[in-house]
Amino acid sequence: xxxxxxxxxxxxxxxxxxxxxxxxxxxxxxxxxxxxxxxxxxxxxxxxxxxxxxxxxxxxxxxxxxxxxxxxxxxxxxxxxxxxxxxxxxxxxxxxxxxxxxxxxxxxxxxxxxxxxxxxxxxxxxxxxxxxxxxxxxxxxxxxxxxxxxxxxxxxxxxxxxxxxxxxxxxxxxxxxxxxxxxxxxxxxxxxxxxxxxxxxxxxxxxxxxxxxxxxxxxxxxxxxxxxxxxxxxxxxxxxxxxxxxxxxxxxxxxxxxxxxxxxxxxxxxxxxxxxxxxxxxxxxxxxxxxxxxxxxx
Amino acid sequence: xxxxxxxxxxxxxxxxxxxxxxxxxxxxxxxxxxxxxxxxxxxxxxxxxxxxxxxxxxxxxxxxxxxxxxxxxxxxxxxxxxxxxxxxxxxxxxxxxxxxxxxxxxxxxxxxxxxxxxxxxxxxxxxxxxxxxxxxxxxxxxxxxxxxxxxxxxxxxxxxxxxxxxxxxxxxxxxxxxxxxxxxxxxxxxxxxxxxxxxxxxxxxxxxxxxxxxxxxxxxxxxxxxxxxxxxxxxxxxxxxxxxxxxxxxxxxxxxxxxxxxxxxxxxxxxxxxxxxxxxxxxxxxxxxxxxxxxxxxxxxxxxxxxxxxxxxxxxxxxxxxxxxxxxxxxxxxxxxxxxxxxxxxxxxxxxxxxxxxxxxxxxxxxxx
Numbered sequence: 001x002x003x004x005x006x007x008x009x010x011x012x013x014x015x016x017x018x019x020x021x022x023x024x025x026x027x028x029x030x031x032x033x034x035x036x037x038x039x040x041x042x043x044x045x046x047x048x049x050x051x052x053x054x055x056x057x058x059x060x061x062x063x064x065x066x067x068x069x070x071x072x073x074x075x076x077x078x079x080x081x082x083x084x085x086x087x088x089x090x091x092x093x094x095x096x097x098x099x100x101x102x103x104x105x106x107x108x109x110x111x112x113x114x115x116x117x118x119x120x121x122x123x124x125x126x127x128x129x130x131x132x133x134x135x136x137x138x139x140x141x142x143x144x145x146x147x148x149x150x151x152x153x154x155x156x157x158x159x160x161x162x163x164x165x166x167x168x169x170x171x172x173x174x175x176x177x178x179x180x181x182x183x184x185x186x187x188x189x190x191x192x193x194x195x196x197x198x199x200x201x202x203x204x205x206x207x208x209x210x211x212x213x214x215x216x217x218x219x220x221x222x223x224x225x226x227x228x229x230x231x232x233x234x235x236x237x238x239x240x241x242x243x244x245x246x247x248x249x250x251x252x253x254x255x256x257x258x259x260x261x262x263x264x265x266x267x268x269x270x271x272x273x274x275x276x277x278x279x280x281x282x283x284x285x286x287x288x289x290x291x292x293x294x295x296x297x298x
Numbered sequence: 299x300x301x302x303x304x305x306x307x308x309x310x311x312x313x314x315x316x317x318x319x320x321x322x323x324x325x326x327x328x329x330x331x332x333x334x335x336x337x338x339x340x341x342x343x344x345x346x347x348x349x350x351x352x353x354x355x356x357x358x359x360x361x362x363x364x365x366x367x368x369x370x371x372x373x374x375x376x377x378x379x380x381x382x383x384x385x386x387x388x389x390x391x392x393x394x395x396x397x398x399x400x401x402x403x404x405x406x407x408x409x410x411x412x413x414x415x416x417x418x419x420x421x422x423x424x425x426x427x428x429x430x431x432x433x434x435x436x437x438x439x440x441x442x443x444x445x446x447x448x449x450x451x452x453x454x455x456x457x458x459x460x461x462x463x464x465x466x467x468x469x470x471x472x473x474x475x476x477x478x479x480x481x482x483x484x485x486x487x488x489x490x491x492x493x494x495x496x497x498x499x500x501x502x503x504x505x506x507x508x509x510x511x512x513x514x515x516x517x518x519x520x521x522x523x524x525x526x527x528x529x530x531x532x533x534x535x536x537x538x539x540x541x542x543x544x545x546x547x548x549x550x551x552x553x554x555x556x557x558x559x560x561x562x563x564x565x566x567x568x569x570x571x572x573x574x575x576x577x578x579x580x581x582x583x584x585x586x587x588x589x590x591x592x593x594x595x596x597x598x599x600x601x602x603x604x605x606x607x608x609x610x611x612x613x614x615x616x617x618x619x620x621x622x623x624x625x626x627x628x629x630x631x632x633x634x635x636x637x638x639x640x641x642x643x644x645x646x647x648x649x650x651x652x653x654x655x656x657x658x659x660x661x662x663x664x665x666x667x
Contacts, residue, residue, distance in 0.1 A: 122634050137636045147661060159631065160523035160562050161638060168645040170652075172660045187599045188591045190553065191561035198554045199523060201660070228550050235550045256661045263658050266490070268521060269649070270656060273486045275500050277524055278643045284531040285642065288633035 002146040005036035008222040010211035013051025038088040042209035043177040046074040046094020067097025083113030101134040117142035119151035147173040163196035179209040182219035184244035197225040219244040224252040319432035324439040327360030335449035339379040342620035344509035347373025347381040348585040348613040353574035355393025376614040380451040384572035385542040388457025391433035402576040423495030426458040446477030465497040485516040510535035520555040530563035542572040546583025547607040564590040
């Protein structure tokens with residue numbers, strides 16, 4: 001059994017890289033003291049560095065100008081934090097620049113500070129679209145001693161394709177770096193990682209950003225999730241932050257043996273209709289491009 | 299070679315079932331009853347009725363037709379123009395078989411069948427196959443007649459019938475207000491207890507009706523987002539889930555179906571439950587009308603819901619189709635076509651190849667895919 005932590009954090013504008021490091025360290029340390037071997041932070045965490053870059057209300061000019069440096073600073077800081085606390089760290093995501101493109105990217109660091117994986121957001125939210133962020137076209141699973149980890153960035157949780165692709169590639173822990181626009185809506189929350197933990201019979205670790213981040217207010221209830229069959233009260237929740245605002249650290253144990261028993265007892269993935277999917281998916285998603293253009297299925 | 303006793307038993311059973319489903323049985327049973335015709339739905343608005351039904355075996359065509367009549371009338375009298383029934387509506391007609399009704403309180407269907415069959419081997423599939431010719435006639439005549447007499451669209455729930463290939467499928471049927479069969483949908487994803495005697499279908503159908511496009515995948519099909527996604531991308535606006543579920547009364551477990559599907563593939567969702575306490579089937583559920591969050595009242599997760607999870611009940615709700623279309627235009631999913639083309643359906647094939655004897659290993663070593 002491994003122990004994981006999700007940290008619900010208020011967005012902050014760091015005065016410097018060192019200030020961001022200190023702020024994140026203050027959040028991670030109590031989680032590690034509670035025994036967490038994997039710590040997850042929310043979406044947009046890296047945007048706190050924009051404060052250090054002197055951004056006012058509109059971050060876009062600075063992102064374009066200093067995006068590559070921001071990415072590098074975030075990566076180096078988080079690598080240092082993972083090594084300092086000797087913990088697996090998913091420090092949330094950042095928007096930065098790679099070459100000519102802006103990218104929204106999440107990370108997984110090993111306890112020795114190595115970058116184990118990078119995951120670009122594959123479906124963009126309104127903010128990323130407005131900034132001209134380039135979406136990713138790859139989904140990868142990262143092997144750790146705690147389990148096989150898939151990273152889901154922000155809006156990607158709205159698209160069940162993402163969690164399914166990760167699960168079918170072997171993920172058994174899905175991490176969602178979340179930032180959900182306020183006011184908090186229980187049904188919308190349930191239709192994010194909770195839904196994916198059930199549909200794919202995997203663990204879910206969801207860290208939500210709260211507070212104001214460059215004109216957008218966020219609220220959320222960070223959670224550690226599992227199939228309903230293995231949770232108290234049959235709710236699919238191993239731990240959850242008590243409120244939709246404010247900072248909280250939640251922890252839970254992930255028992256892969258217990259998960260195996262759930263899957264053996266109710267083997268959802270065994271009953272795929274592969275013939276239907278193989279025949280229909282290619283043309284359906286070609287139609288999907290038209291849906292995006294017109295708002296209605298063709 | 300079948301024994302003389304088997305031959306006589308089969309011929310006798312066939313004759314009895316023919317008699318019980320003889321032409322005119324349903325019309326005759328409904329002849330003395332009144333019918334208030336439903337108003338025609340408009341393009342932008344339709345009132346839907348969910349007929350939450352109790353599984354009580356019907357001994358005759360008349361018994362069956364009157365049970366469906368009462369629920370349909372209750373929905374139409376409250377304004378319903380599209381009435382949906384749950385999964386396994388055809389199974390009520392197992393009551394046509396001699397002895398089954400007396401065994402209804404058995405611990406399981408297989409136990410009941412074993413008792414009924416004595417020393418002969420009878421399978422669940424064999425029983426559905428035996429009753430199918432009569433059940434098909436009564437089911438079709440009942441729902442077609444009621445659709446025509448009430449002037450209403452009727453989604454008749456599902457019935458187990460053999461296909462032309464001789465295999466058993468679960469079929470949901472949709473009838474138009476003139477009594478015509480609009481079409482049928484085979485269940486695409488089986489529940490574990492159906493494995494071995496039922497075969498999944500291979501086509502998802504969407505029906506273009508005057509008020510909007512309707513799809514009616516059956517129960518477990520809604521556990522898989524793939525079904526709803528394909529339906530949505532084919533234009534579906536109302537997703538009907540005819541269900542029979544032993545955890546339908548547990549909110550968090552039941553939420554894994556059409557309730558979540560309408561959030562990722564924006565449609566209205568009609569979840570309509572069969573209730574049962576017979577043949578070892580303890581089915582519960584509160585039939586519900588779901589909508590995308592943006593079309594729900596703040597803080598609510600349903601547009602309408604049955605008060606009871608263990609009683610027959612009709613839920614009626616008007617659906618604003620214009621509002622749904624406006625919502626979809628504003629909030630259409632923006633798919634990553636390149637990502638989908640790269641992985642779908644390839645990852646399914648890779649995954650299936652990686653299973654060990656059909657078993658998913660949740661913590662398989664790397665290189666497993």
